Amino acid sequence: IHSIQLHIESLRTLLLSLESDNFEFDIIAISESKIKKNTSPTVDISIDNYHSPISTPSEANKGGVLLYVNKKLHPKPRPDLKIYEPKLLESAFVEIINPKTSNDIIGVVYRHPLMPVDHFNDVHIRPLITKLSLEKDKNIRIAGDFNVNLLNVSSHDASSEFFDILSSTHLLPTISIPTKFNSSGNY
Numbered sequence: 001i002h003s004i005q006l007h008i009e010s011l012r013t014l015l016l017s018l019e020s021d022n023f024e025f026d027i028i029a030i031s032e033s034k035i036k037k038n039t040s041p042t043v044d045i046s047i048d049n050y051h052s053p054i055s056t057p058s059e060a061n062k063g064g065v066l067l068y069v070n071k072k073l074h075p076k077p078r079p080d081l082k083i084y085e086p087k088l089l090e091s092a093f094v095e096i097i098n099p100k101t102s103n104d105i106i107g108v109v110y111r112h113p114l115m116p117v118d119h120f121n122d123v124h125i126r127p128l129i130t131k132l133s134l135e136k137d138k139n140i141r142i143a144g145d146f147n148v149n150l151l152n153v154s155s156h157d158a159s160s161e162f163f164d165i166l167s168s169t170h171l172l173p174t175i176s177i178p179t180k181f182n183s184s185g186n187y
Contacts, residue, residue: 003034004066005043012047024049026070026096029108029143033057033064051075054094058110060087065108065144067092074098081107081131083124088115091144102137109144117148117158126165133169142171150176 001007011028019025028050035041037057046052050068054077058064069075074097081093093107111120132140150173152159166173 001030002032002062004030004045005034005041008043008045008047015047024070024072026073027094027106027141027143028066028068029106030066030068031064031108031110031143031145032062033066034062035064035066054092056082056084056090056092058087058090060112063087063090063110063112065090065092065110067094067106067108069094069096069106078105078107081105081128083109083128085115085124088112089120089124095138102139104139104141105132105135107140107142107144109142109146111145111147113147117156117162120146120148121158121161121165125162129165129169129171140169140171149178151178 001011004011015025028047033055035055035057037059039057045066047068049071051071053066053068054075055066056064076095076097078093078095081091083089083091089109089111091107091109093105096104096106098104146162148159148162149156150159150163153163154160163173
């Protein structure tokens with residue numbers, strides 16, 4: 001969203017146009033919230049019908065993540081799943097307690113483009129996926145911006161490894177092409 005404080009009204013307007021009496025999102029995952037560590041938002045970032053967001057602020061100029069959980073759900077924060085590295089990586093995780101079915105674990109991750117993908121894979125994503133694989137009978141979803149170009153899986157070892165780590169536990173990306181190109185040619 002590239003700054004929740006600057007774009008909260010646009011998000012609320014979008015939700016009003018998409019949601020109806022028959023449909024509301026269960027979870028809204030936001031990356032690049034630009035909420036700064038040790039600084040409270042200067043505007044109200046709450047959204048009607050959603051719990052207060054579960055967040056991890058950023059120490060960098062960009063970054064920060066938020067999870068909005070619909071009030072019809074019963075969230076339990078999961079800080080034990082959080083992966084974090086100052087100025088390079090933020091995440092937030094929640095477990096949705098479902099009385100009659102399997103629980104859901106939902107996460108949002110933002111990897112800053114400056115963090116090398118191989119470091120992200122080895123130090124953060126592999127241990128996270130290993131830990132998540134121990135969560136038996138739970139549905140797992142991870143949203144966010146990994147800043148990994150999956151078009152490079154056949155020519156870039158770290159991108160290929162990232163894809164292999166996720167797919168080894170049946171976590172498959174739903175966005176497999178870049179959504180933005182930058183001027184340096186990196187994705």
